[in-house]
Amino acid sequence: MLACAELSRVKKRIADFQLGPVDLTIEPGTITTLAGNNGSGKSTLLKLIMDLATSDSGHINILGTPADTNDESWKSNVAYLPQTSVGYNPYTGQDLKKIIAPLYPDWDDNLFADIVDNFHLPLHKKYGKLSPGVQQKLRLALTIPRNSPLMILDEPTSFLDIPSKQLLMDLLTDWMDQGERAIVIASHQAADMMKLADYLYVLQDGNHMGTFEKEELLQRYRKYWLASELPETRAPGEIARENQQIISNHPEQTESFFHEHHLTATFQTALELEEILTLLLQEQNVSRLP
Numbered sequence: 001m002l003a004c005a006e007l008s009r010v011k012k013r014i015a016d017f018q019l020g021p022v023d024l025t026i027e028p029g030t031i032t033t034l035a036g037n038n039g040s041g042k043s044t045l046l047k048l049i050m051d052l053a054t055s056d057s058g059h060i061n062i063l064g065t066p067a068d069t070n071d072e073s074w075k076s077n078v079a080y081l082p083q084t085s086v087g088y089n090p091y092t093g094q095d096l097k098k099i100i101a102p103l104y105p106d107w108d109d110n111l112f113a114d115i116v117d118n119f120h121l122p123l124h125k126k127y128g129k130l131s132p133g134v135q136q137k138l139r140l141a142l143t144i145p146r147n148s149p150l151m152i153l154d155e156p157t158s159f160l161d162i163p164s165k166q167l168l169m170d171l172l173t174d175w176m177d178q179g180e181r182a183i184v185i186a187s188h189q190a191a192d193m194m195k196l197a198d199y200l201y202v203l204q205d206g207n208h209m210g211t212f213e214k215e216e217l218l219q220r221y222r223k224y225w226l227a228s229e230l231p232e233t234r235a236p237g238e239i240a241r242e243n244q245q246i247i248s249n250h251p252e253q254t255e256s257f258f259h260e261h262h263l264t265a266t267f268q269t270a271l272e273l274e275e276i277l278t279l280l281l282q283e284q285n286v287s288r289l290p
């Protein structure tokens with residue numbers, strides 16, 4: 001099946017910042033979260049995908065079309081929510097819908113009405129007069145109903161309160177159920193959008209630190225509370241220890257070690273994704289040391 005997006009060996013330098021090389025394939029039916037610290041290059045990568053910035057090298061194909069082709073008609077098959085929307089201020093939500101909807105052949109007016117309803121959006125008010133949170137909700141209402149095979153959201157939860165974030169997650173889950181489509185989300189808020197993700201593409205300071213299947217990652221990390229003092233030797237898989245706790249990224253090996261050394265774990269738990277990401281980036285940094 002045709003990939004929604006394919007990036008190979010993509011690089012971009014901006015002053016002293018270097019992004020890439022980036023290799024990334026977005027398959028239909030998947031949600032990929034670009035995760036990384038502030039300034040790690042998430043927005044830059046999305047702009048490269050949308051051909052709003054020019055890569056220094058590499059290739060980007062969107063739904064089988066090179067992104068840098070002169071014919072920009074492929075963009076009507078991509079719903080892109082940038083971090084900010086310039087030029088919206090003088091227009092009401094109703095005006096913006098009239099401008100945007102005709103650009104997208106599969107625009108869904110009923111879905112737009114539902115989102116407006118759920119987010120209680122005042123369509124008669126000018127965008128510039130809305131609070132940042134309501135502006136963000138309106139931008140989402142103008143993006144999701146495009147029903148394009150590929151949706152790209154840059155920090156979609158910015159300014160949203162907790163119930164609105166939950167509503168957005170429900171909307172995106174429903175949206176994915178409607179067909180063979182894919183979502184790419186950039187977020188530095190690990191807890192939010194990573195819940196939805198099938199894959200995490202992790203960036204740090206422009207470097208690709210790895211692509212991870214979320215469920216596999218969640219199963220790989222475990223935290224144990226031991227009944228006794230921690231052993232002096234490190235347990236296999238142990239990546240961090242504190243007081244009577246050990247964190248492992250190879251639970252089976254760690255548990256056999258406990259067994260062999262007659263150590264009892266009184267409690268054990270999976271880790272939150274946010275904690276895993278922090279540990280992962282630390283591990284990668286250590287392995288990169290000369």
Ligand SMILES: Nc1ncnc2c1ncn2[C@@H]1O[C@H](COP(=O)(O)OP(=O)(O)OP(=O)(O)O)[C@@H](O)[C@H]1O
Pocket residue numbers: 014015017036037038039040041042043044045188
């Ligand atoms: N217009 C620009 N002018 C100068 N430098 C830029 C510009 N845009 C991006 N950069 C550089 O690229 C780096 C990556 O920025 P980018 O916005 O892609 O990061 P990000 O991961 O999306 O960050 P955030 O989480 O803060 O949104 C920044 O550190 C900055 O140095």
